[in-house]
Every structure is written in structure tokens, then in C-alpha cells.
Amino acid sequence: MRFGFTEDQERFRADVRKTLRSAEVQAAAAAATGAFGVEPDARPLYRLLGELGLLTVHWPVEYGGRGRSLTDAAIVAEELVRAGVPDTFHVNTVQIVGQFLLMAGSEEQKQRYLPPIARGESFASVLYTEPDAGSDLGGLRAVAEADGDGYRITGTKVFSLKTRFVDLGLCAARTTPGAGKYQGISLFLVDMRAPGVTVSMIPGIGDEHFHRVDLDAVAVPGANLLGPRDEGWPLLNEALAIERTGLDYYLKAEHWLDAALEALVEGEPEAVPGGLLEQIGRWHGALAADHVLAWEVLTGIAADRVDQVATAVAKYHSSELAQSIAVWAADIPNPEQRANRTGATVTLESAYREAPGLTLSAGTSEVMLQIMAASFDSIGQGD
Numbered sequence: 001m002r003f004g005f006t007e008d009q010e011r012f013r014a015d016v017r018k019t020l021r022s023a024e025v026q027a028a029a030a031a032a033t034g035a036f037g038v039e040p041d042a043r044p045l046y047r048l049l050g051e052l053g054l055l056t057v058h059w060p061v062e063y064g065g066r067g068r069s070l071t072d073a074a075i076v077a078e079e080l081v082r083a084g085v086p087d088t089f090h091v092n093t094v095q096i097v098g099q100f101l102l103m104a105g106s107e108e109q110k111q112r113y114l115p116p117i118a119r120g121e122s123f124a125s126v127l128y129t130e131p132d133a134g135s136d137l138g139g140l141r142a143v144a145e146a147d148g149d150g151y152r153i154t155g156t157k158v159f160s161l162k163t164r165f166v167d168l169g170l171c172a173a174r175t176t177p178g179a180g181k182y183q184g185i186s187l188f189l190v191d192m193r194a195p196g197v198t199v200s201m202i203p204g205i206g207d208e209h210f211h212r213v214d215l216d217a218v219a220v221p222g223a224n225l226l227g228p229r230d231e232g233w234p235l236l237n238e239a240l241a242i243e244r245t246g247l248d249y250y251l252k253a254e255h256w257l258d259a260a261l262e263a264l265v266e267g268e269p270e271a272v273p274g275g276l277l278e279q280i281g282r283w284h285g286a287l288a289a290d291h292v293l294a295w296e297v298l299t300g301i302a303a304d305r306v307d308q309v310a311t312a313v314a315k316y317h318s319s320e321l322a323q324s325i326a327v328w329a330a331d332i333p334n335p336e337q338r339a340n341r342t343g344a345t346v347t348l349e350s351a352y353r354e355a356p357g358l359t360l361s362a363g364t365s366e367v368m369l370q371i372m373a374a375s376f377d378s379i380g381q382g383d
Contacts, residue, residue: 005071009071009075012068020083021083025045025052026084028044028045029083031044031045034207035207037207042086042162043165045086047119049120050119054080055094055118056118057073058070058072062111063114064117064118064119065118071302074295077095082255089123089165092125092126093122093125095242095243095245095248096126096239097117097125098117098124100239103238106223109224113189123168124167125170125211127172128171128172130157136367137185140174141155142154142155142171142172142173142174142215143155143173143177150219150221151175151188151219151220152217152219152220153188154218155215156214157212158202158211160211160213161209161210163199164199164201167192168190169213170188171189172188172236173185175230185230186232188220188226189220192213194220196216196217197213197214197215240311240363241307242301244315244362244363245294245311245315247294249290249315250290250291250294252351252358254287257280257284259343259347259348259351260348261280262344263332263344279328287321290318293313294314296310297311308371312363315368316365319358320365323359326348327352329352330349332348
């Protein structure tokens, strides 16, 4: 383990935890939590978190942050989930799109888009995946054609979350078709309310809904090109690495195991069947390892090191672990608990429905293994 927390960080965690346990935040979090296939609007909760200064603590003050460290931001992310705050808006808007804007955006883009995100007034989604381009984004077909000083984007994106609530999309499209599988790709910031953008829901079993986004010659100003034209592939790899810290999946796994234990003991620790104790111990051991992997990636990013192999390891381990815990815990609630719809039961039912997508989103497990294997091959060849 190569990370630890200072006294100041421990005090900061305690303050954040106290704030998130307030009656106001807890009521807003409960109202924003989906169940039984119903997905409420979580934006009022995030506006409250923005007012409390908890969304972007590590961003520079000029962009609406508090100038704290990336470690402090990860502490907040942990405490948000542990306080029952639905985290998809935070993951997509702050941890992925916002963080990427900080790293690769122009000064004008940062000044325009980051402060509203920090205040909880603006939200973003990731528009990478297409019907014929899932884990291998080299197969994407969306095209951005030059149009005066800007572009017009045409194509279809799928499997984005919270998209009907968001204002901004981080979109990958081809600016030079035919340049090569991984060449001629650019990244854009798309106004999701612009003419030509159509958002529809994709049927699914989870409480959070996937969406399809059809882009029909959507006008995008040239100022919304993120990074150099045709140089999107290296940026995409960097963006995906940021997305694959594993922390969000680890927190799901931790939350679901806690719910399973709650359903098992019903207030009586000695009620845990002896035959399950060994497996519970193994889950806790795996969670401890998972936590270390996530923080290894986070400390690297904090030091401006984005290790794509480390992120692949963290994403693979954390998503597989969370999925395994959800499947294991599915049969734990007894018939009486299911009938009473206890909090733990509702959590575990939702987890079971969410679990299948964990090893697909942000890169499939097979792709993560491929990244690891390529690294091992390189080492074996002396590169």
C-alpha cells in the first residue's frame, strides 16, 4: 500500500461525513434514489451539494472549486456513496467530463463550462459508444463535417446514463473519415438542447436508464472542439483512463456487501450462518485489495501519471468484484424481508439488476484483459 491520509485529510473526511449526514442532504438523497425501475431527477440534490461546495473540491477556485487536492476529491466521492447519494451524475459530470476539461480544455472552455458544473447547475454525459462501436471505439462512425467556422455532427450514440437530464455531451466523431481506424477522430462538447439532438430511452432492467442519442447535422461551434482536430484518439485513451480508476465500482461493491450483511443479521450479528462467514471474509479481503488498486490509480493521476495498465487492472478487478457480490447476495433476503421491502432488500434487488452492465461499461472485462496482456507481451519482448 503506497497511500495514506494526513490528519488534515482525516478531519476533512469527518467534516464531509457530518455534512452529508444532515437531515437536509439525507432527505434530498432519498428523493433522488431510484427503485423498481423508476429513475427520479437527481438534479435538486446536486444543486444542494453544489451550494455546500462538495462537488468539485479539487478544482481551482477560479473554476468554482476549493483548491484542495485530488485525494480530497476522492475522499468526497467515497463519502457521497456511503451517505446514500446516487453517484452517476458525479462520476459522469465531475469525475470524467469535468476532469477531462481540466486536463485538455482551453481556458475559454474551462471558464465557460466548469463553474456551472461546480455549482450543480450543469450536467454532462459521455457520448462515445455507438451501435457498431462498443468497446473498440476505433469502429465509431459518427461524422463531424466542417461547416464554416464550426462543424455539423451526424451519428448515433448509445448506452449513456442520465442523458435526458444533462446539458452537455462529450462526443467523439470522425473529422477526417478514411484516415485510418484510430486516426481522424476528434472530441467535441455538444449542447444537448441543440436542434437535431434526439434523446430516447433504451429498455433495460436497471433503475438507471440507458439512452440513445441521435445527432442529425447538429451544429457545434469551432470553439467546442476539445483539443486538436484529428488528434482525438490519444485524448480518448486518456479520458478512458480517467474513467477507469475503479473507485466507483469499489464503492458499489462495498455498499452492496453492507446491504447483504444487514439483511443477514437483522440487528443480530450472531445470526450470520456459519457457512457464510468464510465467504464474507473473502469478500472483505477482496474489497481491501480493490481499495488499494483504486487508490494506486488515483495517486498516479494526482501526480500527473496516467498508467493505462494500472487503470485496466483496477477497472477489471473492481467491476468483476461488484458484479460477483451482487449475484452472490441476490438470494440472501428471506421471504419475509422481501415481502416487507426492507431497505437492504431494495438495495440488493437493484444491485442484481445493475450488475450485468458493470463489466461492460467503461470498457469490457475482455478489453481490460487485452490491455494487460499486451503490456505483458511488451515486457516479455524486452520493450
